Amino acid sequence: MNHKVTVFRKEHFNAAHRLHHREWSDRKNADVFGKCNNPNFHGHNYELIVQVTGYINPETGYVIDMKILSDLVKEHILKRFDHKNLNLDVPEFLNLNPTAENITVVIYNILRNLIDPELALKIRLYETERNFVEYPV
Secondary structure (H helix, E strand, C coil), rough: CCCEEEEEEEEEEEEEECCCCCCHHHHHHHHHHHHHHCCEEEEEEEEEEEEEEEEEECCCCCCCCCHHHHHHHHHHHHHCCCCEEEHCHHHHHHHCCCCCCHHHHHHHHHHHHCCCCCEEEEEEEECCCCCCEEEEE
8 A cells, every 4th residue: 555645854044135126216125125125134044844745665665765855955955045145145036036935936946856756845934933935835
């Protein structure tokens, strides 16, 4: 009998960002983004949860080898985002506002290309203890 199971990997990273729309006035940016529009940036201690769902492999007993998943997250996400200024240091955000929503989609797209397409992938990103985003819905 083959069972569908969801496994989770939790990581965290620290990063700075500024929410800003280049085509808007300073006033409009301040009105829309408030404190998050600080010209000198601000930071978060992000908590990342990577969720993978699939059938248990009858030979290994795994949905996905958690060591492999851990290594993928460390190599392709944490190295790219941890202790970085997302606006300045991460190419994906040079022309994309680094909101929690956009960060979540970027992380999903990076990992989706690295994980077996037979496995469902979902990303949950906590920007604060109370504010978090999930993708896909």
